[in-house]
Amino acid sequence: xxxxxxxxxxxxxxxxxxxxxxxxxxxxxxxxxxxxxxxxxxxxxxxxxxxxxxxxxxxxxxxxxxxxxxxxxxxxxxxxxxxxxxxxxxxxxxxxxxxxxxxxxxxxxxxxxxxxxxxxxxxxxxxxxxxxxxxxxxxxxxxxxxxxxxxxxxxxxxxxxxxxxxxxxxxxxxxxxxxxxxxxxxxxxxxxxxxxxxxxxxxxxxxxxxxxxxxxxxxxxxxxxxxxxxxxxxxxxxxxxxxxxxxxxxxxxxxxxxxxxxxxxxxxxxxxxxxxxxxxxxxxxxxxxxxxxxxxxxxxx
Amino acid sequence: xxxxxxxxxxxxxxxxxxxxxxxxxxxxxxxxxxxxxxxxxxxxxxxxxxxxxxxxxxxxxxxxxxxxxxxxxxxxxxxxxxxxxxxxxxxxxxxxxxxxxxxxxxxxxxxxxxxxxxxxxxxxxxxxxxxxxxxxxxxxxxxxxxxxxxxxxxxxxxxxxxxxxxxxxxxxxxxxxxxxxxxxxxx
Numbered sequence: 001x002x003x004x005x006x007x008x009x010x011x012x013x014x015x016x017x018x019x020x021x022x023x024x025x026x027x028x029x030x031x032x033x034x035x036x037x038x039x040x041x042x043x044x045x046x047x048x049x050x051x052x053x054x055x056x057x058x059x060x061x062x063x064x065x066x067x068x069x070x071x072x073x074x075x076x077x078x079x080x081x082x083x084x085x086x087x088x089x090x091x092x093x094x095x096x097x098x099x100x101x102x103x104x105x106x107x108x109x110x111x112x113x114x115x116x117x118x119x120x121x122x123x124x125x126x127x128x129x130x131x132x133x134x135x136x137x138x139x140x141x142x143x144x145x146x147x148x149x150x151x152x153x154x155x156x157x158x159x160x161x162x163x164x165x166x167x168x169x170x171x172x173x174x175x176x177x178x179x180x181x182x183x184x185x186x187x188x189x190x191x192x193x194x195x196x197x198x199x200x201x202x203x204x205x206x207x208x209x210x211x212x213x214x215x216x217x218x219x220x221x222x223x224x225x226x227x228x229x230x231x232x233x234x235x236x237x238x239x240x241x242x243x244x245x246x247x248x249x250x251x252x253x254x255x256x257x258x259x260x261x262x263x264x265x266x267x268x269x270x271x272x273x274x275x276x277x278x279x280x281x282x283x284x285x286x287x288x289x290x291x292x293x294x295x296x297x298x299x300x301x
Numbered sequence: 302x303x304x305x306x307x308x309x310x311x312x313x314x315x316x317x318x319x320x321x322x323x324x325x326x327x328x329x330x331x332x333x334x335x336x337x338x339x340x341x342x343x344x345x346x347x348x349x350x351x352x353x354x355x356x357x358x359x360x361x362x363x364x365x366x367x368x369x370x371x372x373x374x375x376x377x378x379x380x381x382x383x384x385x386x387x388x389x390x391x392x393x394x395x396x397x398x399x400x401x402x403x404x405x406x407x408x409x410x411x412x413x414x415x416x417x418x419x420x421x422x423x424x425x426x427x428x429x430x431x432x433x434x435x436x437x438x439x440x441x442x443x444x445x446x447x448x449x450x451x452x453x454x455x456x457x458x459x460x461x462x463x464x465x466x467x468x469x470x471x472x473x474x475x476x477x478x479x480x481x482x483x484x485x486x487x488x
Contacts (some may be wrong), residue, residue, distance in 0.1 A: 026326075159377070247467050288378050
């Protein structure tokens, strides 16, 4: 009988809270990790552009992204043009984040003295916890060529200055490091310089990035044209780059055969060939500003 | 002899029933950290308002858990960098503290008042677990139990790297304050 009492006393000692709860997981009582929460995937790209083309990434609401883009001259011109750096084409633009899946932007390029504007909207965004595996973003943009008329005596329609582009971006952040997107694109130019050129050009954009460290990523941005290529006139634009993030800035450094910095220009008017080493150095500089205070966020207590 | 067995049996079950009233919890506790460097032009402050906290009055066990993505900043980009570059919140989604109130016996949970306490335990941030100790307060009153504390966290202790480029903005030590108002946990 004594042995039974000893066992019971032993059990009592074990069951006493002081002993049993030191290592007990109290948090699991209230913090039940049953269903994973649905959460939108962020930071698929460092910036809202892969290099030239739009990326699946959106600016947060209330943010303004001031973008300064440069495309230098041909590297193969050698030292006389300091490997192209003597010649620069630029685009200055402002992008605005409206909601988590809506943004718009305007810009002005020196190439063709072109003004451009776009709206980008994502009806579907990649999310964890049973959400969509991909982001689908739609972009619609317009360009206005503002070069003075070559022959002012002719009747010139304003509409002949206009171009349009439409894009559907389907992208996925496969891992922390790797993101890939496909972007079927249609570019319409109201007036093309040569009769043999097509007003409508269909292309497929293939863009991606591979993060090599927390702040540096390698990127590529290729647009394959299915029509509208005239031998000796234009070709498929391909850019290879590196994103460097430094606090509030993102630098996108790259080598490309394209000189244009809006969709109409780089899809339809890329002249240099990679096979001929007609390449240019270029960079995008992105500086983000918080225009509007975030409501309900981070109030002091 | 049988009566003794029944008596022991009841004693064995008592702690199981006893637990229910002893545990207090919240899912809306607050944590604030300030990592602003001395001469930084920008305030680097994150606020969290859905911290999970459980206290067992009987044992003095005290546990906290906070999702890193729950920290909110005034500047969206700061929040993105906090998650992406510093805390790597996809890899290490939670910060946790599991410890005990050392002077739990001096706290009279039945009487309203403010009780200074010392807390000791293990803190996990950014995947690194460290033994820590801190002072804090327990406030009993109005049917609630409030747990407060503030303590420094040395970023390097938890392998949180600050690049030289922003070393003038981000302090190497972050000031962390905790404020949780607990209610009884009914199971």
